[in-house]
Amino acid sequence: MSGTVSGTVARLGMIRAVMNSLFETERLRIRALVDSDMEGMMGAYGDLDAMKYVGDGTALSAEDCKRWIAITDNNYRTRGYGMSCIVLKGSGETVGFCGLTHPGNQADPEYKYTLHRQFWNFGFATEAGRGMVAYAQNELGLTRIIATVDAGHTVSHNVLRKCGFTHESTGPEEDGSATALWSIK
Numbered sequence: 001m002s003g004t005v006s007g008t009v010a011r012l013g014m015i016r017a018v019m020n021s022l023f024e025t026e027r028l029r030i031r032a033l034v035d036s037d038m039e040g041m042m043g044a045y046g047d048l049d050a051m052k053y054v055g056d057g058t059a060l061s062a063e064d065c066k067r068w069i070a071i072t073d074n075n076y077r078t079r080g081y082g083m084s085c086i087v088l089k090g091s092g093e094t095v096g097f098c099g100l101t102h103p104g105n106q107a108d109p110e111y112k113y114t115l116h117r118q119f120w121n122f123g124f125a126t127e128a129g130r131g132m133v134a135y136a137q138n139e140l141g142l143t144r145i146i147a148t149v150d151a152g153h154t155v156s157h158n159v160l161r162k163c164g165f166t167h168e169s170t171g172p173e174e175d176g177s178a179t180a181l182w183s184i185k
Contacts, residue, residue, distance in 0.1 A: 022084055023139075025131040028095065028124065030084045033072050037085050040094035041065040044114050054114065056175070075101065081140055083112070086128045095119045098128045100136060100145065108183075109136065111147045113159075125156075129163035133184060144185050151178035 020032035044050055045060035045068075060068070068083065075082030083099035096115030103110060111132060115125055136142040149156040151170050157180065161167075165182035172178055 023131055023135045024089065025127045027089060028128055028131070029087050029089050030098065030128060030131060030135070031087065032076060033069055033083055033085055033097075035069060037094070037097075038062070038065055038069065040085065040116075041068065041097065043094075044096050044116050047117055050114055050117060072099070079109075081109070081136070084132075086113075086115070086124065095124050096128075098132055100132070100140075100142075108144055108146045109142055111136075111145055111160075111163075111165075125159045126162045129159055133163055137184075144183060147182040148179050149182065151180045157182075 020034065022030045022032065024030070041060075042062055042065055045065060048057075048059050051057060051059050072082035079102070081100045083097055083101065086095040086098055087093060088095055094116065096113065096119060098111070098113035100109040101112055102108075111129065113125055113128060113132075133145065136145055145165075147160050147165055149160065157167070160182045163184075165184050168181045168183050170178050170180045
């Protein structure tokens with residue numbers, strides 16, 4: 001009986017995830033985060049190589065990911081957008097996460113993304129980014145979107161360029177690193 005109940009719960013979680021779809025691209029479905037994304041978030045944000053160029057370069061803890069889901073829920077309620085889960089259309093497998101945030105309550109929405117390592121170098125970051133930009137402009141009516149990235153992270157610079165972002169400036173950080181500011185207007 002418990003197998004039936006857990007199977008039903010899993011199916012309900014999948015139905016909720018599909019119903020929360022924001023948009024689709026050729027290979028991907030981008031949907032709002034759900035609580036069951038916690039494991040996928042830990043796989044991506046807990047990977048030190050994936051986090052090398054994010055924030056202070058440390059992996060996020062389970063508590064950090066849980067807090068991020070709660071913040072994202074609030075962002076969807078108050079702003080109509082937030083972080084999202086990137087899933088493969090055919091399998092439903094989690095590729096990574098992307099979305100629009102306002103770190104520190106900054107005025108401009110900021111595009112952020114990260115992918116599970118096994119999905120690097122397949123064009124998924126560009127595909128999700130182009131879709132998110134189109135969604136932000138066409139569905140949400142956003143006219144300016146920014147992205148910040150470590151000045152040395154050339155892969156992300158290339159992704160942003162392919163998504164239509166333009167480099168605005170590069171400036172120093174307190175820790176001695178440099179951050180590049182990109183935008184779409």
